[in-house]
Amino acid sequence: MSASTELVQILEGNTFVVSDSGGDIEASPTDPTGLFSFDTRFLSHWVLTVDGQRLSPLSTDDLHYYQARFFLVPGSGTVYVDSQLSVIRLREVANGFHEELRVLNHQNEAVRLEIRIEAASDFADLFEVKDALAKKGEYQSEPSPGSLVLRYRRETYMRETAISSTAPAVFDESGLTFQVTVPPHGEWKTELHVVTVVGIVDGSQRGAARSRGQRRVRRDMARGLEKWLQRAPRLECDWEPLAAIYHRCLTDLAALRFSTLTMPNRALPAAGLPWFMTIFGRDSILTSLQALPFNSELAATTLLALAERQGTRTDDFREEDPGRILHELRYGELTAFEERPHSPYYGSADATPLWVILLDEYERWTGDVRLVRHLEHAACAALDWIDKYADLQGNGYIAYQRRNPETGLENQCWKDSWDSISYRNGDLPGFPRATCELQGYAYDAKVRGARLAREVWRDMALADRLEKEAAELKRRFNRDFWIDDGEYFAVALDTDGRRVDSLTSNIGHLLWSGIVDKAKARAVARHLLGPRMFSGWGVRTMAEGDARYNPIGYHVGTVWPFDNSFIAWGLRRYGFKEEAACIAAGILQAADIFAGRLPEAFGGYPRSATRYPVQYPTACSPQAWSTGAPLLLLRVILGLEPHHEHLIVDPAMPKWIGHLALLDMPGRWRRMDAYGRGRVDTDRATQR
């Protein structure tokens, strides 16, 4: 990619700007550039010219995740001529964006210049940007002496973009123009404000205090990031790349922080940048679990925000049921007019039990019984959902089948692509489908719910009932899902109760949940580290040899770092410390190659065949649960486990890591240090 076609993205919360490397935005209806907020594009055109000439970038600095600086010179840039002018744009995201524009004159004489910014917005919904849909409302452009307001209206739905400048400008319907004189070896400067108006939260986004407010927001952001990094445990390690990976993960996690409208002062992890900057039940919960030893606030906010929107009624369009935890929440036009169901959409079969698991794990680390008491009703409703609403096959297992056939999700588990769940011969099962990891999550949710009932809610009857149900579920599961001749668990049961017999990474999640009989665990571990599943970098989503296996198939052969982090946790849980260390070794070495930022997925080719992991092309980076994977792996290889008021440390780490220390681990013990030394030889397994 040449410098001029590379995209630059900066963001804060659910507002982000994607521009070319010169800072310009020229979006087509399907092009992912622009200023986006609340799932809506507020600027689709933002082009700077000097005396009618476009500028070309000399360099671009991504200063922080919310800030970028562009160094520009007039001209097309194909032939470089010493320029007599340079232009610097410093852009920061905050309630829209703020851009400091400076024009530097390098001549001995003053110059008169016409500086122009063309501005327009198509107010596209994020979903429209992906699918190129036509708009149904009306556009207005309202220039005044001090500003330009771009507006979109459809019935009572209204979104606005307000553009203003500190230096005097002439505003017209399609932009603003400055007539300026720049003194010899001097500079001219203005500050441009682009403010997005959603109209849900009244007052706060308008007004004269706008620019002062934005500067304050900016300072807060810089301070916030510093504080965030300082509050995290310190890492020391002989293997130098680990410190860089750790720092990258913490910084990316900070960028992924997202606040809901009802909890503006709290943050939870959004799913990914930039297209998934919103609450996803599954992604927010799993990322919170991964990050829990390092930061518990993300988990607390995730629990509260998801409880606030927990289902209370039957709604087939949104696939809502009483007690169900949401899948995805969106704020755009298509959601507003029910052309998409994300208000919120509940089509996820795992988020509900996973929410209960997070609640328990959160309490084990933090001892925050107040929050657990506060969420008792939500937890009971979630546990009820498992038995009353999720048993679609009538056999006591969680199953899913969409009730919204137009815009609902076919596969309501983490492997949500159409071909992810198949028989060994490649055939696809019917619906409803009961995938295996859902049963593991249900089991774990019951076990953990029982602990909370006994120790926090003091509801012994509930605790007894949940424990009995969990034991019963485990017994049946080990009988019904086990494939004798292959010695592994089927990926699902189909509508006829038949085993869907492909070999998939889902069996690793079963170890994590604890539903696997001890006698069957070794066979499961052998598969996970065996040649059909382990690539040398990690465990493939589907085993080589099954009909749909494809090393670059989204859920049918690629290696997902997040998946592997939970598999490693599962192996640890059943005592397979060395196997867990091998998975951690592969994934951390891959993280080093990706400069600390693991992609969502990479190719399932054997490690020896490609030498470097082949990245699966996805739109989102960083992805929350990939960002969380190294954090969870640190927990796993150090063997960190809360036990009453103590933190148990029981390391089993790759030899080449050497000495590793995590200092000031927060938790109910206040702060503790964890040390380990690498003793496991992982090279044989990872050199596959």
Add this chain to the structure above:
Amino acid sequence: MAEDLIAEFFGRLADQGQVPTFAGESATIRFDIGDGEVEHWHVIVRKGNVTVSRQHKSADAVVRIKRPEVEAMVTGRLNAQTALLRGAVACEGSLAALMMFQRCLPGPPGSTGRVAPISSATVMSWRRP
């Protein structure tokens, strides 16, 4: 007729007393309904327990909405979140209070929670990307 739907809804809510879906939470919400002659409904939720009055008193959230929209909402034909995104509802004050309140609204008429199973053969016959 229109008056009935709204009064009936708030009447039922008041009769219910403890509303389980409020999960023991507390908040006050006032609905200002209509354009010209504004009708007020004041709802106090204390630990999940509801009292309703017609008073024009202060509240954590003041919700401005037109009569047809309230009727649609209390009969499950309009979702509170989409109404908010669409600008059909304006909320002043605590959005959290409104979000809590919407948990007592019914689901859309016609939603059964059920759907017919689909066979493997049917799934195999679908055209795929």
